[in-house]
Amino acid sequence: MSGAPFVVGFDLDMTLVDSRRGIVECMQRVLSARGVTARDEQLWPLIGAPLEANLGGFLPAEQVRGAADDYRAVYLQHAVRLTTALPGAVELVELIHADGGRVLVVSAKAPAAVHAVLEHVGLRPDVVVGAVFAEDKAVPLRAHDARMYVGDHQGDMYAARAASAYAVGVTTGPHDEAMLRKAGADAVVPDLVALGERLNEFERAASTG
Structure with missing residues (x-):
């Protein structure tokens, strides 16, 4: 060349x-902590889009920032090793x-x-x-x-x-x-x-x- x-x-x-398993599991953890259940098939199509937008599809606007912070912390602890x-x-x-x-x-x-x-x-x-x-x-x-x-x-x-x-x-x-x-x-x-x-x-x- x-x-x-x-x-x-x-x-x-x-x-x-x-990264599918780690992302889905972290999303489910963060959502579950806020009383929301999300199935794998609901989360899989969202992979690749911005985190805040994805969370906003399940949570009220005032909860999105905190949920995103929690997700990023959990991701580094849990999801990286699953990737x-x-x-x-x-x-x-x-x-x-x-x-x-x-x-x-x-x-x-x-x-x-x-x-x-x-x-x-x-x-x-x-x-x-x-x-x-x-x-x-x-x-x-x-x-x-x-x-x-x-x-x-x-x-x-x-x-x-x-x-x-x-x-x-x-x-x-x-x-x-x-x-x-x-x-x-x-x-x-x-x-x-x-x-x-x-x-x-x-x-x-x-x-x-």
């Missing part, structure tokens, strides 16, 4: 890591680095939690940005000249489009191919293993698009 390094951005939850790298994630980051590229992680999760999760699963991106969602992710993507952004959520596709980056959806999260395409995905793959196999193809498309 010649010239400036090719920068690939990634979402975190359900894109690079399987695993998704198949192909470590290898894909290594492949990008071996090709002279750089890896940027941009997540809606609080920065401390992003760093804790990445450390736990052994992923070593070059840049980490937290606490941004959907089109707001375009700011760090543009700042670091990301040419491609990979995510499992509709908001990730909006971010890529807003940043003029090649949008790659993965169906390891709650959104299927049709939803990701509708949100603007240029390409959709079933997982990061498949993405690794097509990385050069997508890099060429991102460079010529």
